[in-house]
Amino acid sequence: MPNIKDVARKSGLSVTTVSRVLNNRGYISEKTRKAVYSAMAELHYQPNELARSLFRQHSNILGVIMPSVEHPFFGKLLQSIEKHASAAGFKIMLCLSRQDAAKEIEYLQMLQGNKVDGIILSSRSADIQSHLNHKFPFVTIDRILNQSIPYVSSDNYRGGCLATQHLIDLGCRRLGHITGPQKLQLQANRRDEAFIDTCRQNGIEPIVYSSSEENFSNLDYYQDIEAMLTEHRVDGVFLGNDIMAAQTLQVAQKLKISIPEQLKIVGFDDIPLASLTTPTLTTIRQPIDEIGKYAVEVILNQLGGVVVPTQTILPVTLVKRQST
Amino acid sequence: MPNIKDVARKSGLSVTTVSRVLNNRGYISEKTRKAVYSAMAELHYQPNELARSLFRQHSNILGVIMPSVEHPFFGKLLQSIEKHASAAGFKIMLCLSRQDAAKEIEYLQMLQGNKVDGIILSSRSADIQSHLNHKFPFVTIDRILNQSIPYVSSDNYRGGCLATQHLIDLGCRRLGHITGPQKLQLQANRRDEAFIDTCRQNGIEPIVYSSSEENFSNLDYYQDIEAMLTEHRVDGVFLGNDIMAAQTLQVAQKLKISIPEQLKIVGFDDIPLASLTTPTLTTIRQPIDEIGKYAVEVILNQLGGVVVPTQTILPVTLVKRQST
DNA sequence: ACATCCTTGATGTTGGGCATCAAAGCAGCT
């Protein structure tokens, strides 16, 4: 790997001059500029970003911690984060925590050791405040850590209202809901509150199932769904995510419940799967792209010394399809 | 951010001694060791990995370039790569090229400038050989660049055979196939060859549609599927991936073609979607986890100076579900 | 007294940025 000295030697100029060309600083004649460029090209020279970062005291790398990237929600979120980060000249260092609190803290320290310029955390576990360097550029997605750490999320409560009200408007009177595990302070839990509130406001007694941590990790909700559909004769269900909703379609078919005639189904997220099932799924669309965009923006603004909002809440929309 | 000097000052020792404690090298008395540890803890010190990498001439970072992470195949692949890399103490720098050849080359250079220890490329575009530093640890997934660059892939040809033979064994005689764009030297193209060969070997004239680049990017194959189903009265189709297969289910329903009675469908990949459709999809499972594992291994072995295979081909399996 | 081990530190690398000082070339002006 050639370094700046090699370029200097090759072009017959000094390191100082090469550095000046590289950084476009001071006086440089057209002739030397060309000489340097051609030497760089010949040697396939590339400035060592480690050395640059070390000197400049910033690396142009953002750390991203998420539990998984298999789940389409996170896949799309990551896609969006990468897009906006790379457009701003930042690279991504990716960490998948797999819901493992210890691993998450490990990653957090590792990223700080690697001098990333900011961290985007979209995670379910762990109390991490003590491992966070004070004033380090940081943002969480869908997760409140404390009042001073900014977070970005979609309007989960409103999503829950939209979904529930939609079912009620269509005439459903026995409403069910399945949610993820309740332990964590996720914004996603507000969907459940919204479901319960909206039911009560309409004089309906809500039926709520909470899936186990284990089933949640495995994306296997069949038992919970079947339990709900057989124990209660629901005519409308609001599921915590689209995967649950797709599985509900399958269980309904098995139980010979016709969709949407006997049972109406609303999911959450609007991942691509929602338009690939038969029937297609009515769902609440989260603006995932914008979530990623704002998360990156919050970091960049912190780096720029700009005051950033502690909460950024983005609107959701009801996407009506065949399951209702 | 405290550095090693601060620790040295705090503990009243020299930088050298602190470094020795950090790296467990040479003779250190128990007393100094403790003094250093307590100073480190007090300051919340973390070694600067940039500086370490600069000195050591390796960063313990792997670069990963893939077109997207929204597609479940790549999501799962990335998940696997991250898992195995992180188990070996490596971090991931992620680059999403979005099928953009220029961006891919940019990323390739950026990664080399950032001194990653190796690059895993899983991509569709670009001729990149000239931008590759000779002897740089490198591996591609599902893509042959030239004879000397190692690649890992699943046995696409055999997958095509399995799928086609399965349809034939079930009595199908009018077989169709839709494939992605043909331009690139992807291993995935061998699925098409396998389809054609297997048909011919059984005295069946293959019907093949090739989707446009654009539809492929948008994951929108409806037109091609509908064209195939209406123009030819196929009784069995083999689709290039599971998303195509799921969309085929939808088109079939719209055209009132019953699955699997009138039409049998086989997909490819076995992404989670395949078990979430109604009916569930018969498909060819790629061992995505192993692909990621071997890709990482090939890099690590190159780093270790071990001779690596230029081809690593992993077995596929037929997963029979309700669509056949 | 001398060898050997233990323990610590001073100094110099790693690749590149930058600031300072130095020096020369060249043009314009008096």
Next chain:
DNA sequence: AGCTGCTTTGATGCCCAACATCAAGGATGT
């Protein structure tokens, strides 16, 4: 011709943070 000031290049040295090499003092043993 001499002076001023702009342009262009280079040498030197210090910075970033960590680590390696060598050097040296102290303790211990024979």
